[in-house]
Amino acid sequence: MNKRLIALFSVLVIASMALAACGGAGGGAAAYECTDAIGCVTVAPGDPIHIAYALTVSGPTSSLGEDSRGAIEIAIADRGGELLGHPIELSGEDTLCSAEGGQAAGTKLSADATIVGVIGTNCSSEARSAMPLISQAGMVMISPSNTNPDLTNPDHPDSHPGYFRTAHNDLFQGRVAAEFAYNELGVRSVATIHDGSPYAESLQAVFAEVFAELGGTVTAQEAINVGDTDMGPVLTTIAAGSPELIYFPIFEPEGNLIASKSKEVSGLEDVILMAADGLFADTMPEATGSAAVGMYLSGPYVDVNNAAYGEFLQKWADQIGGVPPSGFHAHAYDATNMLLNAIEAVAVVGEDGTVNIPRQALRDALYGLSGYAGLTGNLTCDANGDCATGEALGVFQLSQAEVDGAWPPPVFWQP
Amino acid sequence: MSTQNQFNWKKAIQLGAIAGIVGILIALVGMVETFDKRDIVAGAISMGWTMLLLTVLVAGYFSASHQTSNLFRLSASGITGLIFSLIMSLLALLVENFDLRQTLVNASPQLIRILTFENGIPNGLISLIAITTIFGILGGVLYVTPSKIRKAISLGLSIVVLLGLLEDIIQVTLAGLGGASSALAWMFGRGAQSGLSITGAIVVFVVVTASNLLWDVNAPKINSQVEKMPANRQRSLRVLGYGLIILVVLYLPTLLGLYLTEVVNVTGLFILMGLGLNIVVGFAGLLDLGYVAFYAIGAYAVGVLTTLSGELSTSLGWNFWLALPVCIFLCVMAGVVLGIPVLNMRGDYLAIVTLGFGEIIRILALSDFLKPHIGGSQGIVNIPAPEFLGVLLNKPQTLYYLIVAGCILALFISQRLRDSRLGRSWKAMREDEDVAQAMGINLVATKLLAFATGAAFSGLSGTILAVKLGTIYPHSFALLISINVLSLIIVGGMGSIPGVFVGGLLLAGMPELLREFAEYRLLIYGALLVVMMQVRPEGFWPEETHKRELHENEHIPAQEATS
Amino acid sequence: MQSLKRFNWTDVFMWVVGAALLILTIIGSYLTLQQGKYTTVQWFDLAVFGLAQGSVYALIALGYTLVYGILRMINFAHGEIFMSGAYLGYFVATSMQRSGFMQENPLLGIALIFLTAMTTSAILAAILERIAYRPLRGAPRLVPLITAIGASFFLQYVFRGLFGTQNRAYPEIAYIQGAIPLFGNFQIQKIQLIVIIAAAVMMAALAFFVQYTKTGKAMRAVSEDKSVAALMGIDVDKIITRTFVIGAALAGAAGVLYCFMFRIVTFYMGFIPGLKAFTSAVLGGIGNPPGAMLGGLFLGIFESLGPTLFLDGLGIPAPYQLKDVIAFTMLVMILIFRPTGILGERLSKTKA
Numbered sequence A: 001m002n003k004r005l006i007a008l009f010s011v012l013v014i015a016s017m018a019l020a021a022c023g024g025a026g027g028g029a030a031a032y033e034c035t036d037a038i039g040c041v042t043v044a045p046g047d048p049i050h051i052a053y054a055l056t057v058s059g060p061t062s063s064l065g066e067d068s069r070g071a072i073e074i075a076i077a078d079r080g081g082e083l084l085g086h087p088i089e090l091s092g093e094d095t096l097c098s099a100e101g102g103q104a105a106g107t108k109l110s111a112d113a114t115i116v117g118v119i120g121t122n123c124s125s126e127a128r129s130a131m132p133l134i135s136q137a138g139m140v141m142i143s144p145s146n147t148n149p150d151l152t153n154p155d156h157p158d159s160h161p162g163y164f165r166t167a168h169n170d171l172f173q174g175r176v177a178a179e180f181a182y183n184e185l186g187v188r189s190v191a192t193i194h195d196g197s198p199y200a201e202s203l204q205a206v207f208a209e210v211f212a213e214l215g216g217t218v219t220a221q222e223a224i225n226v227g228d229t230d231m232g233p234v235l236t237t238i239a240a241g242s243p244e245l246i247y248f249p250i251f252e253p254e255g256n257l258i259a260s261k262s263k264e265v266s267g268l269e270d271v272i273l274m275a276a277d278g279l280f281a282d283t284m285p286e287a288t289g290s291a292a293v294g295m296y297l298s299g300p301y302v303d304v305n306n307a308a309y310g311e312f313l314q315k316w317a318d319q320i321g322g323v324p325p326s327g328f329h330a331h332a333y334d335a336t337n338m339l340l341n342a343i344e345a346v347a348v349v350g351e352d353g354t355v356n357i358p359r360q361a362l363r364d365a366l367y368g369l370s371g372y373a374g375l376t377g378n379l380t381c382d383a384n385g386d387c388a389t390g391e392a393l394g395v396f397q398l399s400q401a402e403v404d405g406a407w408p409p410p411v412f413w414q415p
Numbered sequence B: 001m002s003t004q005n006q007f008n009w010k011k012a013i014q015l016g017a018i019a020g021i022v023g024i025l026i027a028l029v030g031m032v033e034t035f036d037k038r039d040i041v042a043g044a045i046s047m048g049w050t051m052l053l054l055t056v057l058v059a060g061y062f063s064a065s066h067q068t069s070n071l072f073r074l075s076a077s078g079i080t081g082l083i084f085s086l087i088m089s090l091l092a093l094l095v096e097n098f099d100l101r102q103t104l105v106n107a108s109p110q111l112i113r114i115l116t117f118e119n120g121i122p123n124g125l126i127s128l129i130a131i132t133t134i135f136g137i138l139g140g141v142l143y144v145t146p147s148k149i150r151k152a153i154s155l156g157l158s159i160v161v162l163l164g165l166l167e168d169i170i171q172v173t174l175a176g177l178g179g180a181s182s183a184l185a186w187m188f189g190r191g192a193q194s195g196l197s198i199t200g201a202i203v204v205f206v207v208v209t210a211s212n213l214l215w216d217v218n219a220p221k222i223n224s225q226v227e228k229m230p231a232n233r234q235r236s237l238r239v240l241g242y243g244l245i246i247l248v249v250l251y252l253p254t255l256l257g258l259y260l261t262e263v264v265n266v267t268g269l270f271i272l273m274g275l276g277l278n279i280v281v282g283f284a285g286l287l288d289l290g291y292v293a294f295y296a297i298g299a300y301a302v303g304v305l306t307t308l309s310g311e312l313s314t315s316l317g318w319n320f321w322l323a324l325p326v327c328i329f330l331c332v333m334a335g336v337v338l339g340i341p342v343l344n345m346r347g348d349y350l351a352i353v354t355l356g357f358g359e360i361i362r363i364l365a366l367s368d369f370l371k372p373h374i375g376g377s378q379g380i381v382n383i384p385a386p387e388f389l390g391v392l393l394n395k396p397q398t399l400y401y402l403i404v405a406g407c408i409l410a411l412f413i414s415q416r417l418r419d420s421r422l423g424r425s426w427k428a429m430r431e432d433e434d435v436a437q438a439m440g441i442n443l444v445a446t447k448l449l450a451f452a453t454g455a456a457f458s459g460l461s462g463t464i465l466a467v468k469l470g471t472i473y474p475h476s477f478a479l480l481i482s483i484n485v486l487s488l489i490i491v492g493g494m495g496s497i498p499g500v501f502v503g504g505l506l507l508a509g510m511p512e513l514l515r516e517f518a519e520y521r522l523l524i525y526g527a528l529l530v531v532m533m534q535v536r537p538e539g540f541w542p543e544e545t546h547k548r549e550l551h552e553n554e555h556i557p558a559q560e561a562t563s
Numbered sequence C: 001m002q003s004l005k006r007f008n009w010t011d012v013f014m015w016v017v018g019a020a021l022l023i024l025t026i027i028g029s030y031l032t033l034q035q036g037k038y039t040t041v042q043w044f045d046l047a048v049f050g051l052a053q054g055s056v057y058a059l060i061a062l063g064y065t066l067v068y069g070i071l072r073m074i075n076f077a078h079g080e081i082f083m084s085g086a087y088l089g090y091f092v093a094t095s096m097q098r099s100g101f102m103q104e105n106p107l108l109g110i111a112l113i114f115l116t117a118m119t120t121s122a123i124l125a126a127i128l129e130r131i132a133y134r135p136l137r138g139a140p141r142l143v144p145l146i147t148a149i150g151a152s153f154f155l156q157y158v159f160r161g162l163f164g165t166q167n168r169a170y171p172e173i174a175y176i177q178g179a180i181p182l183f184g185n186f187q188i189q190k191i192q193l194i195v196i197i198a199a200a201v202m203m204a205a206l207a208f209f210v211q212y213t214k215t216g217k218a219m220r221a222v223s224e225d226k227s228v229a230a231l232m233g234i235d236v237d238k239i240i241t242r243t244f245v246i247g248a249a250l251a252g253a254a255g256v257l258y259c260f261m262f263r264i265v266t267f268y269m270g271f272i273p274g275l276k277a278f279t280s281a282v283l284g285g286i287g288n289p290p291g292a293m294l295g296g297l298f299l300g301i302f303e304s305l306g307p308t309l310f311l312d313g314l315g316i317p318a319p320y321q322l323k324d325v326i327a328f329t330m331l332v333m334i335l336i337f338r339p340t341g342i343l344g345e346r347l348s349k350t351k352a
Helices: A002-022 A062-078 A099-111 A124-136 A170-184 A198-214 A232-239 A254-262 A283-292 A307-319 A329-346 A359-367 B009-028 B031-035 B047-065 B070-097 B109-115 B121-144 B147-165 B167-175 B198-228 B231-283 B292-306 B320-342 B347-366 B396-418 B421-431 B433-438 B443-469 B479-492 B497-513 B515-535 B544-550 C009-035 C040-071 C078-099 C106-136 C142-163 C190-212 C214-224 C226-231 C236-262 C271-284 C289-314 C319-337
Strands: A040-043 A049-055 A086-094 A115-120 A140-143 A163-165 A189-194 A217-223 A245-247 A272-275 A296-300 A355-358 A372-374 A377-379 A393-397 A411-413 B039-041 C179-181 C187-189
Touching: A040 A049, A049 A062, A049 A099, A049 A329, A062 A086, A062 A115, A062 A307, A062 A329, A086 A099, A086 B515, A099 A115, A099 A124, A099 B167, A099 B231, A099 B443, A099 B515, A115 A124, A115 A329, A115 A359, A124 A140, A124 A163, A124 A198, A140 A329, A140 A359, A163 A329, A170 A198, A170 A245, A170 A272, A170 A296, A170 A393, A189 A198, A189 A232, A198 A217, A217 A232, A217 C319, A232 A254, A232 C040, A232 C289, A232 C319, A254 A272, A254 A283, A307 A329, A329 A355, A329 A359, A329 A372, A355 A359, B009 B031, B009 B047, B009 B070, B009 C142, B031 B047, B031 B109, B031 B515, B039 B047, B039 B147, B039 B198, B047 B070, B047 B121, B047 B147, B070 B109, B070 B121, B109 B121, B121 B147, B147 B167, B147 B198, B167 B231, B198 B231, B231 B396, B231 B421, B231 B443, B231 B479, B231 B497, B292 B320, B292 B347, B292 B443, B292 B479, B320 B347, B320 B443, B320 C009, B347 B479, B347 C271, B347 C319, B396 B421, B396 B443, B396 B497, B421 B433, B421 B443, B433 B443, B479 B497, B479 B515, B479 C142, B497 B515, B515 C106, B515 C142, C009 C289, C009 C319, C040 C078, C040 C190, C040 C214, C040 C236, C040 C271, C040 C289, C078 C106, C078 C142, C078 C236, C078 C271, C106 C142, C106 C236, C142 C271, C179 C190, C187 C190, C190 C214, C190 C236, C190 C289, C214 C226, C214 C236, C226 C236, C271 C289, C271 C319, C289 C319
Parallel strands: A049 A086, A049 A115, A115 A140, A140 A163, A189 A217, A189 A245, A245 A272, A272 A296
Antiparallel strands: A040 A355, A296 A393, A372 A377, A393 A411, C179 C187
16 A cells, blocks of 8 residues: 555656646746846846855754854845845755765755855865856855865866855965964974864965975874864874974864863973964863963954944844854855845846846956955955955964953954 | 543643643754744745644644544543643743743744744733644544545645645746746745745645545556456556656656756665665675765775876876776775675674774775875865766766666666575575575675675765766765665665665655755654654565564565565 | 684685784884884873773763663664763853852762763663664664664754754863873873773772672673563563663763863764764673773773874874774774674673
8 A cells, every 4th residue: 555655646746747847838028138148037026036055054064054044144134134125035055064965055056046146155065066056057156164275266177157255265364374373473393283174184285385385394294083082192293293383274172172182292382373263263262271372363354343243243142142153154244245235236126126137247246346344354356256365364362361251352463 | 441431631641741842842943943934835834833733733633542432532632732732832931031042042032923923922822822722633633534534634734745845946846847837836825935825735735635535436446447457458558657657767857957856866876875785784684884985985986087187196087988897896896805804793793893994984085194196185176077979977967867877777786686596595694694504505605795786886876976076075975874875775675676766765865855954854864763663664665575574473464466 | 603614715815914904003013113203101191091082982882782782782872862961961060160159169060060961861861762762672673773873863953953053162170170290200181080080980880780789680681581581570671771771871971071071062972982982882892891891991092092103103194084994993803803892792791
C-alpha cells in the first residue's frame, strides 16, 4: 500500500508539473521599454522589491551568517521595510560555508528573476561556485565577509562582473598587518598560525610574504585544526624559533585558546599577539581573560565614538536581542544600504508606481560608488568590485577594559 | 474490565502536557517566529502557526485514541487542547513579564505578538486558548471519522501544507515554463509572505481528498481488470509504462527548470553514493562510517589530473573523459587498500576505524604537508567542465544527463551483483561470517570486492562533484557526508535498491528544497531520524528479507513478488 | 574470529605497512630528539597537558563504554549530553560571578556548577533513553545507531535554537587560576592539576560503584545477560536508565572541567570531544571502563606529544595539523594487532 502511495504521489507531482508546462498563455507587456544590456527587473504596483541573502546560517559557522542577516534586517527596517513605495522582500538561502552550498544557493537565487541583488556570501569558497550563476543571471552580489584575493582579481577565472565586497581583500589586510608589525611595532621576527580555513591560510600567507619582503624573518608557519583545544604543542614548536610576534588570523574559540595558552608556554611570555577580524568579537577578550590584554587585532574600522554605530547596536538589541554574534555585521549593514541606495538611484518609476530596475545600470552605479560614509568607514568601489580599501581598516589594542566587558576597543592605529 | 466506561483523565492530561512542552520547544527554538514570515495559506495561516496547530491536532488525535466512547473521545481531545493552550498562554505571560533574552534568545516580544494574534495579552490569549482547544477537538473528530475518509483528509492537508511550503520554488519553476505561472496564478498568494491563496488551498484540498477517495474505491477494480487482461496486453502495458518513464527522465531538466534540476543533481550524487554504500552496508553488512573518503579521492583525483589553475606541483590538464577511468581505478585501489586492515574487524570496531580513515583522508587533503600537490586548505580551483559531443556540461541541465547516466550504470551493476553468486555470498556473510566461511565463501575476496565496488561508485560521484563545482575544498568531505549517506540507505530500507532512491529523495532532495529554513534543517532531520526509527525501522522501501526479520512476531500477509 | 588464520598476502601487506610506520616513527622521534629544539620542561608541559586533555576524554568515554557494555549500542548523542551540562553550568557560573557569590565562596560556587551540569546531563540522558532508545530494545544494531545520530543533531540544534549561535565565555574563576611551581623549572597549571585529580577521583568512584554496590553488581549482571538478570529479579529497564544517568553525570562533570580549561561554550562543542571519547573507548576495548580510562589518557598524551615527537624531525610543515592522522593511525594499528582494544571487551569481567 505504501509503495503504491509513494508511486502515486510521484506520478501526481510529475503530472501536475507536465500540466503546468502545457497550460497557460503569455502575460501582458510592460509599458516601459527596457534598454539595459542585461535586462531589467519590473516590479508591478503592490509587488515587493525582492532582494536575497546567501549566508551561512547553519553549522559551526552560523554565527557569521546570523550576524550578517541581522544587519540586513536592520538596514531594511531602517527604511520602514519599503523602497520607492514598494515593500522590500528579503528571502534567503543557507550556503553552509562550502562550495556545494554556494552552488546550490546560487542556482536557486539565479533561477528567480524577481531578485535584484544578493547580500552574500560569507565564505569565499561559496562565492567561487555561486558567483558564476548569479553573475550570469544579471544580479549583483555584495559580500560582507569574502576576503579571498582571487574573487576581485580580474585575471582570475573566479572573478565575475556584478561582484562587490565591503570586506577587505586579504592582500590589503595582510599587508596592513605586516606593515604595522614591521614599521609600527618594530618587530623583526614573526610566526604565523592558521586553522586550515581558506581565509586564515590565505591571510597568513600574505602576511608572511609581505613581512619577509619588508626584511623581517618568518620563523614558523604553523597550523591547527578547527575544533582543537590543546594549543600547547603548536605553541611549544613556535617557541623553539623564539619569534617576537605571533600572527594568528583565525576564529573563536581556537584563537582564544592560543592567546590564553601562549602566556603559559615557556619562551613565549613576552611575545606580542596579533590576530585579525575573525577574533574581532566581544566574547573574545572575555573568554581569553587577562592573556588578551595588550593583544592587537586588525579589523574593520569602527569608531566607538561614532554615534551611528552605537545606534546600530541599540537597534540590534531592540529588534534582534543581545549583541551581534560575530564581526561582519557592520559590513553587511553597509552592503545592504549600498544596494538599496543604488536601486533607488537607478530605478525608473512609472506613473502607476511600477518600478523598473535596469540591471547593468545597477552594476555601474555600484562600480561608480565613491566616498559612501558607512559604518565601516568611507567606501569607494574600484573597477574589480573591492569597496573596502583605504581607511576602512584599523588596528585595535585590547586592554583590561575589554576583558571586563567593554566593546568595541579603541582604534590604536590606522594605515 | 471495570475501567471500560471510565474517562481516562491521566492520558488526556499527560498528552496535553507533552504537546505543551513540544509547543514551548517549537516556540523557544525560534521556529514560530522565523516561520511566521512565511504563509502556508496567504493571509490566513503562517507556517509557525501551522506547526503549533499540527502539534495540538496530533495530540488531540492520540488523546481520543485512549478513550472508549465517542463522547469521551471528543471531550478528552478538548481537554488535551485546553491544557496545551494553557501552557502556551503561560509561556506568553512569562515572556511578557520577564526579560529572558539574555539566556533564551528567542523569547522575544515578537513571539508574544504572534502567539496572541497581535491582540495583546488578555484579549489575544482568549483567542489563543479558543483556537488551540478547537484544534485539539478537531484531532478527536479526525479520530472518530472512518479511516478511509481520515486518510483522504490527512493526505489533502499534507499536500496543502507541502505546496504552501514549496510555493516559492513552484512559482519560480512555473515562471520558467512560459505562461504556466499566469495560468495558475489564482492558486498562489502574492507578496512577501505568500503561500497558497485561500481559493488555491481549498481547491487543492478538495481535489486531493476527492481523488484519493475515488482511487480507494476504484483501485481494486482497475487492478483486477489489468490482471484479467491477456498476457501480451499486460506486457505491452508494462512497456508503455517504461517508455513513459524513460521519456519523463529524458525531459525532466526542461520541465523542472534550473533550480529543481540542480536539486535533482545533488540528490543524484547522493543516490550514486548510496548505491555504493548499499553494497558495503546493505548487502555485505560491513558498517562503514568513512565512506566519504572515496568520494574525496575521486574528486581530488579528477581535480589534480584536470585542473588548469597551475598552482599545484603537477599540471597535467587532462581531459575529463581520459581522467575518469584513471580516477575510478584509483578509488577501487583505495577501497582495497583501506579494506585490508579492517578484514578482521567487526561491527563497531569497523565503524570507528572506517570513520578514522575518512578523517585521515580529509586532514591529509587539508594539510600544509601536501599543499603543493593537492592544494591544502585553498583546495583545487579551475577544474574545467567536461565536454560531450561538443556540449559543455557546465549547467545543471546538461550535467543532469551525466549524473543520470552514472546512476543508471550503478543501478544496473548493483542489480546484477545482487542476484549474482557474489551478491549471495555478501548476504551470507552479512547474516553470519563464520557460517559463510564454513560454506566455502572466501571472506577476504568477498569483503574486498564489496569495499572496492562501493568505492568505485562513491568515487564516480566524487569525480562528477568536482567537475560540477569547478572547485573542490577539503571541507566538502566532512564526516557529515558519510553519516548522511548511511542515514539515507537506512531510511530508504537497508539492502534495498529502490530504497536508496526513496532515501535520497527524502534526506538529500528534501533538505535541498527546504534550504531556506536552513537553521532548522538539521533539527528536523534529527527528529525525523529518531521518529523514523521508532515507527518504521525497516525503512520506507525495505528489502523483503530484512522486513521479515524486523517483524518476526507479526503476521505478514503473503505479497506478490515484485522486482 | 579465526577466519584469516592462514598466512596470506593480506597479512604480509599489513606487516609491511605496520613495520614501515614503526620505522618512520622511530626515525622521526630520533631526529626530533637529536635536534634538541625542545627542553625537558617543554616535554613535561606537553605531557601534563595531554594528561589533562586525556582525563576529560576518559570521563566522557566512560559514558560510551558503560552504555555499550549493557546495550551494545553506540550512544552517538553522548557528546551532546556533555555539551548540555557545560551549557547549563555556564548560566549558573556567570550569574554567580556577576552577583559576586563566586568570589566569596569559590568552593561552594564550583560545587554548584558541577551539581547543575551533572543534573542537567543526567536528566537529559534519562529522557533520551526513555523516549528514543527504550522502544528499540531488540532492534538490529544499526537502528539505535541511527536514532542516536538523529538525537545528536536534534539536541545540538535545539540548544542552538534556545541559546543562540554566539560563543559564550565561562567566567574566569580566580580561585583556580595560576600555576603551581614544582622542582626546578617545572611547573603545573592549577587547573590542569584539578582536572587530572577530579577525573581520577570520579573514575575511582565509578570503579568502586560498579564493583561493590548493589546497582553496580546489577549493571554487571545485565551486561552479562539481560534475560538471566531479569530472572534473578533485577529490573533491567531501571538498571539501564541508571547506567545512562551515571554515564551522563560523568559527562556533565567532564563538561565543566573542559570549560574550566578552555572557557568557551557553543552548541557544537560536544561533537569533537564526543568523537575523541568514542575513539578512546574503542581504543581501550569498548564496554570496558578501565579500558576507556586508559584509552582516554593514551589518546590525550599521543595527541599532545605525537606530532612534535614523530613528525617535527622529519621536516613535515605544520605537523600539529596532522595529530588526528596520528591518533587514528595508531587506533588502526592497535586494532589490527588487538582486534578488541587494549584491554578487551567486557564490562562484566574484571581485569587486572
